[in-house]
Each structure stands twice: as C-alpha cells, then as structure tokens.
Amino acid sequence: MSIQQLNTQAKTAISLFLLFVIxxxxxxxxxxxxxxxxxxxxxxxxxxxxxQNKYTMPSIVSAMKGSMxxxxxxxxxxDTVHNWxxxxxxxxxxxxxxxxxxIQNDCANCHSKTSKMSRAIPxxxxxxxxxxxxxxxxxxxxxxxxxxAHIHMFGIxxxxxxxxxxxxxxxxxxSVRSVLIIASFGGAFLDIFSWWFSKFIPELVYLxxxxxxxxxxSILLMSVLILANIWKKEG
Amino acid sequence: xxxxxxxxxxxxxxxxxxxxAAGIATLESVKGTPAxxxxxxxxxxxxxxxTVVLDQxxxxxxxxxxxxxxxxxxxxxYDDKNIYVKYQYDDPTxxxxxxxxxxxxxxxxxxxxxxxxxxxxxxxxEDKAAIYWNISTKGFDKKGCAVxxxxxxxxxxxxxxxxxxxxxxxxxxxxxxxxxxxKGVRTGLSFDQTHDQFVDSTNDPxxxxxxxxxxxxxxxxxxxxxxxxxKTAPAFMNKDAKDNAVGSIKEDNKVxxxxxxxxxxxxxxxxxxxxxxxxxxxxxxxxxxDGKWTLVFxxxxxxxxxxxxxxxxxxxxLKKSYFFAVSAFDNSQINHVYHDGAxxxxxx
Numbered sequence: 001m002s003i004q005q006l007n008t009q010a011k012t013a014i015s016l017f018l019l020f021v022i023x024x025x026x027x028x029x030x031x032x033x034x035x036x037x038x039x040x041x042x043x044x045x046x047x048x049x050x051x052q053n054k055y056t057m058p059s060i061v062s063a064m065k066g067s068m069x070x071x072x073x074x075x076x077x078x079d080t081v082h083n084w085x086x087x088x089x090x091x092x093x094x095x096x097x098x099x100x101x102x103i104q105n106d107c108a109n110c111h112s113k114t115s116k117m118s119r120a121i122p123x124x125x126x127x128x129x130x131x132x133x134x135x136x137x138x139x140x141x142x143x144x145x146x147x148x149a150h151i152h153m154f155g156i157x158x159x160x161x162x163x164x165x166x167x168x169x170x171x172x173x174x175s176v177r178s179v180l181i182i183a184s185f186g187g188a189f190l191d192i193f194s195w196w197f198s199k200f201i202p203e204l205v206y207l208x209x210x211x212x213x214x215x216x217x218s219i220l221l222m223s224v225l226i227l228a229n230i231w232k233k234e235g
Numbered sequence: 236x237x238x239x240x241x242x243x244x245x246x247x248x249x250x251x252x253x254x255x256a257a258g259i260a261t262l263e264s265v266k267g268t269p270a271x272x273x274x275x276x277x278x279x280x281x282x283x284x285x286t287v288v289l290d291q292x293x294x295x296x297x298x299x300x301x302x303x304x305x306x307x308x309x310x311x312x313y314d315d316k317n318i319y320v321k322y323q324y325d326d327p328t329x330x331x332x333x334x335x336x337x338x339x340x341x342x343x344x345x346x347x348x349x350x351x352x353x354x355x356x357x358x359x360x361e362d363k364a365a366i367y368w369n370i371s372t373k374g375f376d377k378k379g380c381a382v383x384x385x386x387x388x389x390x391x392x393x394x395x396x397x398x399x400x401x402x403x404x405x406x407x408x409x410x411x412x413x414x415x416x417x418k419g420v421r422t423g424l425s426f427d428q429t430h431d432q433f434v435d436s437t438n439d440p441x442x443x444x445x446x447x448x449x450x451x452x453x454x455x456x457x458x459x460x461x462x463x464x465x466k467t468a469p470a471f472m473n474k475d476a477k478d479n480a481v482g483s484i485k486e487d488n489k490v491x492x493x494x495x496x497x498x499x500x501x502x503x504x505x506x507x508x509x510x511x512x513x514x515x516x517x518x519x520x521x522x523x524x525d526g527k528w529t530l531v532f533x534x535x536x537x538x539x540x541x542x543x544x545x546x547x548x549x550x551x552x553l554k555k556s557y558f559f560a561v562s563a564f565d566n567s568q569i570n571h572v573y574h575d576g577a578x579x580x581x582x583x
Contacts, residue, residue, distance in 0.1 A: 070575070073374030073382055073406065105406055109386045116294040116400070117386065127388055 003169045003226065004234045011230050014166060018223040021159060025219050038069040052205045055198040058085050060103075060135040068107070077102045089136045091129050103132055139199025149192050156188050160219070167222045170229040180218050180225075187215030259558075260285045261579045264311035264318065272427070272520035274321055274529040282310035282321070289324065289563055289572035293384060294400040296351035300358075301565035302326060305572050309561065313582060318536050318550055322561060323529040326362060330566035331482035333361040333420040334504035336461070336469045338496045344468040346504055353387075353400045355568035359504075361420035361482060362523070363564035364530060368413040368548035368557065369577070370433075372405045375412065379560035379577040383412060383434050383447065393438045400569060404447025405436045413548040414448065415517055417530055420482035421458045426509040429517040429532060430457070433546040451546045456510030458483070461503060468492060469502045483507045513540035513547065528563070553582040 003014070033044035036054060053062040064071075064078045072078060084099035103126055110119050111126040125131050140148065164181045191211035198204035262285045269276040289305040307324040334356065336344050349358035367383075369375040374382040385392060386401035393402075405412060414432040422428040431451045437443045450457070461484060463470040471489035473479055478488055479501070486508045496502075509515065518533045536550040543549065548557060557580040562573040 071378065071381075073378060101406075105382075105385070108388070109381070109384060109401075112386070112388050114388050115386060118291045 001169060002171050002234070003166055003230045004171065004232055006230070014230060015227055017162070018166075018227055021163065022220060022223050025216055025223075029216060034067075036066050038067045046209075048205060048209050051208050052198075052202065055195055055205055055208060056139050056202050058082070058136045058138050060107075060132070061085065063135075064106075071106050071110075073102070073106055077106065085136045089133060100129075100132075140195055145196045148195065152192055153188075156215075157185075160184055160188065163219065163222050163226070166226050166230075170226060171232075172225065172229065180222050183214050184218040184222065187211045187213075187218060191215055259576045259579055260287060261581060262309055262311055263581055263583045264313045265583050266314065267312040267319075268314040268317075269312060269319060269531070272518065272531050272533065274323070274520070274522060274531050278312055279310055279321055282312050285309045285578060287561065287574050287578065289561070289574050291573050291575065292570060293386065293573075294353070294570060296353070296355070296357045296567070296570050298349075298351070298357075299567075299570065301328075301567050301570070302563075302572060305563050305565075307561050307563070307574075309578070311580060313536065313550070313553075316535060317533050320366065320532040321529065322364065322366065322532065323527055324364070324561075324563050325526060326523070326528050326563060326565050327526045328566065329523045330360060330362045331420050331424065331480070332359050332501070333482055334359050334460075335482065336502040336504060338494075338498050338500045340498045342498075344494075344502075346462065347501075353569070354398055355400070355570070357567045357570060360566050360568055361418060361423075362528060362566060363419060363423075363571075364417045364528065365562045365564070365571070366415040366532070366559055367434075367562075368415070368559045370411040370413055370545065370548050372410040372412050372434075373407065375560075376558040376577050376579075379558075379575060380562065380573055381575070382406070385438070395440055397440065402438070402446040402448075403434050404438045405434055408436050411435055411545045413546065415532060415534075417519055417521065417532075419521065420503075421505055421507050422456070422510060423519065423521055424481040425483050425485055425507050427518060427520050428509060428515060429519040430510060431514050431516045431534075431547070435545070450510075451513035451516070452540060452542055453510050453512035453514035456508050456512075456514055458505045458507045461506050463492070468494070469504070471506060472502050479503055513538065513543065516540075516547065550582075556581055 030043055033046055036046045036050035037044040050066060053065045061078060061082045064081065081099045081102055084095045087095055090096060108126045109115060110117050110121050111124055113122050113125045113127055115122055167181060168177055191208055194204040194207040194211065198208060263283050265282050267278040267281060269278040287307045289307055292303060305325045307322065310321040312319040334346055334348055336346050339345055347359040348356055350356055367380050372382060383403050383405050384401055385404060387397045387399055390396055412434040414434055415429050416432045417423050417429040422430055433449055433451060434447045437447045440446060443449065461469045461471055469492045471484055472492045473484050474488045474490045483503045483505045486506055489506055516534050516538055519530055521528060521530045538547040550557065558577040559580060560574065560577050562571040564571045
C-alpha cells in the first residue's frame with residue numbers, strides 16, 4: 001500500500017496538513033531567530049554563540065546579549081552583571097551596587113509589577129533583589145526545562161508520528177524513508193536533551209545547533225517529498 | 236565555524252534568507268536657507284524626509300483620551316549659521332487650553348484641572364513636542380530618550396518618595412542631553428519660541444524639584460499661574476480678547492481682571508514671558524492644520540553662552556553624526572508618545 005492509493009479528498013487533506021506543518025516549522029525558526037538575535041524582523045539564522053548564550057548563561061545575561069540587547073546602555077554593562085552573578089550574586093559590595101544600578105536603569109522600567117509602559121512586563125518583575133535572583137541561574141532550571149521539554153516533546157512527537165507514517169507509505173527507497181524518520185525523531189530528542197545538559201557540558205550547544213538543524217530539515221524534507229509523491233500516478 | 240554552520244543550516248532548511256537590518260533612521264540635513272519660518276517655504280523641497288512611528292508611552296493616565304500613536308515626519312536644512320528642523324506629526328486635536336479659568340453658573344470662577352493618578356493634567360492642557368539631542372550621554376545613540384527615563388515604582392524613585400510617573404535624569408555625572416521643549420500655550424504660540432532645556436544627572440529632588448530636567452540659563456522668560464491673591468479668580472486678562480485664542484496672556488498684554496463675563500466664558504490660566512539667554516535660543520513656528528502639527532525649529536549651529544557646552548548640543552563639526560529623538564504630547568502634561576532608539580543626523 002502507498003499514499004498514492006488514497007482518494008483525492010484524503011490526498012487533499014494530507015497536502016493541506018503538510019503545508020501547515022511547513023509554515024509552522026519555518027515560523028518556529030523565524031521566532032527562534034528573532035528571540036536569539038534581538039532583531040525585530042526578518043529571518044535571522046541563530047548562531048552558535050547565540051544558542052550558547054541562551055542555554056549556558058544566566059537568563060538575565062542571555063537576554064542582555066540577545067533579545068534585550070537593544071535596551072542595554074553599554075556592552076560593558078553585560079559583563080558587570082555577569083561578573084556579579086559569577087561572584088555569587090550576593091546582595092553586597094560594589095559589584096552588586098553596579099549590577100543593581102544597571103538592572104534598574106536598563107530593565108526595571110518595563111520589568112516591574114507597577115509598570116504602565118507600552119512594553120511593560122509586570123509578570124516578570126525586577127523590583128527586588130529576590131526577584132532578580134531567580135534569573136541568575138545558568139542555563140535552564142529544572143523547572144523551566146521540565147516545562148519546555150514536555151511541551152515540545154508532546155507537541156513535536158504528535159505531528160512527527162503523522163508525517164512519519166505518511167512518509168513510510170511513500171514510494172521512496174526504504175533506506176531513504178528509514179533515515180529521515182529516524183533523523184527527525186533522533187534530532188528532536190538530542191536537541192531537547194542538549195538544551196538541558198549544555199549548562200553542564202557547554203560543548204553540547206553544537207549538538208543543539210546540529211540536531212535542531214537536522215530535525216527542522218528532515219521535517220521539511222519529508223513534508224516536501226510526501227507532497228511530491230502523493231499526487232504521482234501509481235507506477 | 237559559526238559562519239559555516241549558519242550557511243549549512245540555511246541550506247538544509249530550504250528557505251531563502253532575507254535579513255532586515257534594524258538600524259536607526261538617518262536624517263540628512265542638506266544645505267539651504269528658508270526665506271521664512273513658514274513650513275511651506277520652497278527650501279524644504281530639497282530636504283529628504285525621515286518618517287518615525289511614535290507608539291510608545293511611559294504610562295497610562297487614568298481616563299486619558301489623547302493619542303497613543305502618531306507618525307512623525309522630520310526634515311532638516313542648515314546654512315553657515317543655523318540648523319533648521321521641520322517636525323510634523325499627527326495630532327487629531329488642537330489643544331490650547333492650559334488650565335484656564337471658567338466662569339460658573341453661580342458667578343464664581345473655577346480653574347479647570349483634571350489631574351490623573353500622578354497629579355498631572357491630560358484634559359485642560361496644551362499640546363507639546365520635544366526633541367532630545369545627545370550631548371554627552373552614554374547609551375543615548377542606541378536607546379534614545381529611554382536612557383534618561385526613570386519610572387517611579389511603588390511611590391519611590393531612586394530611593395526618594397515620588398508621586399510622578401517618572402523622572403528624567405541621566406545615569407552618570409557629566410552626562411547631558413539637550414532638550415528642545417516646545418510648549419504650545421506658553422512660549423510656543425505666543426512668542427514662536429521653544430523652551431531650550433537640558434537634562435543632567437540630578438537624581439535627588441532635594442537638589443532640584445524637576446530632578447534632571449532643567450531650563451537653560453536665562454534672565455527672564457517662562458510662565459506663571461494667572462491667579463489672584465485670594466486664589467478665587469484670575470488676576471489678569473488679555474487686553475484684547477482675541478489673544479485668548481493661543482490660550483495664554485503675554486506679560487505685556489495683561490490688564491487687571493475685571494469680571495464682565497457670562498457663565499461659561501474662559502480666561503487663560505498662564506501669563507507668559509519670552510525666554511532670553513540660552514533658554515531662548517530656538518525660534519519655532521508652529522501651525523496646527525488638518526490633524527497635524529508642523530513645527531519649524533531654527534537654532535544657531537553653535538551657541539556661545541557661558542554654559543553652552545553642557546546645555547546645548549553644538550553642531551560644530553559637520554562631518555560628525557548627531558543623535559536625537561522626538562516625542563509628542565497630546566494635551567498632556569507629562570504623558571507622551573515616543574519611539575525606540577535614536578535617529579542619526581548627518582550634514583550633507
């Protein structure tokens with residue numbers, strides 16, 4: 001049996017579903033690029049250093065280097081905040097005073113429970129030392145990782161199984177089908193695995209980059225190949 | 236490796252890339268001398284325009300009915316002595332009633348005010364506009380006005396109790412911004428003049444009640460509240476009632492208030508005097524028409540007052556870039572619409 005044997009309505013539904021998947025996949029890469037680069041528009045391919053910032057640095061430092069960079073008064077301010085965190089993020093000393101002043105000047109106008117600015121983020125306040133402290137842990141916390149991992153794994157696996165089964169019933173060579181199916185699931189698993197452990201093994205950011213690329217490309221490739229195959233007349 | 240990886244990823248995802256540079260806008264100031272301060276002067280035809288969307292606000296006044304977004308169009312000319320800036324922006328309503336007095340049905344007088352939660356008026360006020368120029372403030376070229384914006388949080392600003400929505404001050408001693416503050420009812424329409432101000436790092440209200448925002452040096456100029464000693468009615472009125480149209484009373488035109496008015500009649504709430512000295516450097520012709528304010532500013536390229544170095548941006552090197560940012564106040568005392576980042580001005 002092959003997907004070419006399906007009736008026209010089923011083929012139409014599958015084709016439309018795949019167009020949704022292709023659009024959603026490209027959108028997710030655009031979103032990731034925007035978040036990591038701090039740009040407001042365009043297709044920004046994430047770089048290894050941006051990924052490194054996101055998964056291995058304290059989230060406040062990562063944001064100052066990435067999505068919030070435009071709010072940073074001076075590049076040296078990022079180092080000041082990072083040094084404060086590296087020295088234990090204590091509520092004392094000159095390094096704390098300097099870092100606190102930077103955070104209040106560059107971040108807390110929007111990051112405040114009481115902010116009414118156009119871009120206010122009252123849900124993530126930096127009004128107190130304790131509030132800022134929650135953003136000083138390097139990489140993903142257990143809580144954030146658990147949340148991110150289960151959302152992504154449930155979501156990705158749900159549409160991946162659909163695409164994989166469809167692809168399995170195309171008329172391409174068995175080896176091509178097997179490689180792409182394994183690559184898509186394997187890439188997704190290793191990508192998410194590396195999010196978590198790159199805080200302990202920084203070199204894993206290269207795995208995030210590579211596996212993310214493999215996952216995205218295999219999803220797109222399978223989708224395009226299915227579309228090309230499904231409307232072919234049976235040989 | 237980074238570049239290679241990017242190229243590989245770009246290839247495998249089968250999507251063409253189109254990077255958009257999110258740089259700041261650049262305004263070219265071109266050589267030319269307008270024959271007049273009229274915005275339609277032929278000299279402006281050769282000046283390229285930069286358009287900026289003003290869609291940020293520092294706070295939300297209770298019951299605010301003013302604009303939350305505006306489009307600004309900016310042009311610039313210069314000659315051997317002066318720089319000219321034409322700043323046009325959308326403002327659907329003309330507002331020239333700055334806390335006026337109104338005669339009540341029972342014959343008494345009431346000064347109309349409607350302060351918001353921060354004690355500032357957004358109902359009986361004037362339209363204003365501001366241009367900030369960087370003199371020596373780190374981060375302004377990247378962040379624009381936001382670098383000097385310090386919001387009050389839970390009634391505290393820099394450790395001091397404060398009821399305002401926020402304060403302007405720079406982050407470090409020695410950092411200055413030049414502020415061209417056009418105030419419609421006060422010196423704006425009365426004297427075709429912008430109040431030339433500046434911002435420094437004063438972050439203690441005991442040192443200055445306006446914190447870092449200060450007027451340039453002057454011997455006279457500004458405004459005072461038009462109120463009698465008993466605080467029950469205006470003290471003065473315009474010699475010629477036609478002058479009420481701009482919402483103020485010039486010092487030279489004032490005559491003692493004599494009540495021959497009927498209920499509902501209004502008397503301006505401000506007595507105004509032209510700024511001299513450094514505070515009066517900027518001539519400004521402003522016209523509101525068809526939902527837009529058009530302001531033409533003229534200032535010497537270089538000013539030579541005793542404190543010009545810290546109060547005025549000096550356009551003394553025409554090969555340099557100068558960074559500025561604009562904002563607009565719709566019938567509002569402190570709430571304003573502004574844009575992210577700074578605009579670069581280059582002389583051509």
